[in-house]
Amino acid sequence: GAVVSQHPSRVICKSGTSVKIECRSLDFQATTMFWYRQFPKQSLMLMATSNEGSKATYEQGVEKDKFLINHASLTLSTLTVTSAHPEDSSFYICSAGGLSQPQHFGDGTRLSIL
Amino acid sequence: SQQGEEDPQALSIQEGENATMNCSYKTSINNLQWYRQNSGRGLVHLILIRSNEREKHSGRLRVTLDTSKKSSSLLITASRAADTASYFCATDGQKLVFGQGTRLTINP
Numbered sequence: 112g113a114v115v116s117q118h119p120s121r122v123i124c125k126s127g128t129s130v131k132i133e134c135r136s137l138d139f140q141a142t143t144m145f146w147y148r149q150f151p152k153q154s155l156m157l158m159a160t161s162n163e164g165s166k167a168t169y170e171q172g173v174e175k176d177k178f179l180i181n182h183a184s185l186t187l188s189t190l191t192v193t194s195a196h197p198e199d200s201s202f203y204i205c206s207a208g209g210l211s212q213p214q215h216f217g218d219g220t221r222l223s224i225l
Numbered sequence: 226s227q228q229g230e231e232d233p234q235a236l237s238i239q240e241g242e243n244a245t246m247n248c249s250y251k252t253s254i255n256n257l258q259w260y261r262q263n264s265g266r267g268l269v270h271l272i273l274i275r276s277n278e279r280e281k282h283s284g285r286l287r288v289t290l291d292t293s294k295k296s297s298s299l300l301i302t303a304s305r306a307a308d309t310a311s312y313f314c315a316t317d318g319q320k321l322v323f324g325q326g327t328r329l330t331i332n333p
Contacts, residue, residue: 157320216269
């Protein structure tokens with residue numbers, strides 16, 4: 112069964128809305144989780160590393176005020192897309208796993224901003 | 226930044242045939258991982274090969290790693306329709322970096 116649960120699976124909302132995506136590790140404690148963005152037929156782009164109890168580490172070019180990450184517990188990380196616009200429409204995926212270990216991925220969230 | 230680059234970008238074969246995908250990367254790695262992604266879903270880990278390993282098997286999967294050439298290959302033997310998916314290699318240095326992927330289609 113799934114070891115990482117991601118919700119919601121799909122969101123359609125109006126421009127200007129803030130959207131929260133949850134990523135939960137079900138069978139293990141995850142001090143680190145990762146958030147990726149994927150455009151159609153393209154690869155995964157790492158957006159940020161979510162660290163439990165501390166600030167997330169963002170990749171170059173990713174706006175931290177736009178994509179708010181909170182990792183308040185060892186089993187939950189959230190990504191909030193603030194004031195979303197059509198260009199933020201994408202497939203967002205989280206993963207969890209130890210360093211240099213296989214990653215367990217959520218099933219992704221398809222975000223569509225009208 | 227280091228990145229795995231897959232070749233070919235797309236591959237279409239008949240059921241029962243073998244499928245081979247290649248991955249090249251740029252810098253030193255701790256390990257290299259292969260993942261499968263079904264359309265619209267998350268990624269599923271297939272196999273991890275460490276930098277000091279040359280070959281690894283898992284069921285119908287065979288992965289090779291040549292650190293001198295900075296390349297890896299994934300072989301799927303006796304392909305099935307259910308193998309239709311995108312396959313990504315990911316290099317693990319300080320963080321996991323994914324290649325562009327190979328879209329594999331198995332025709333019944």
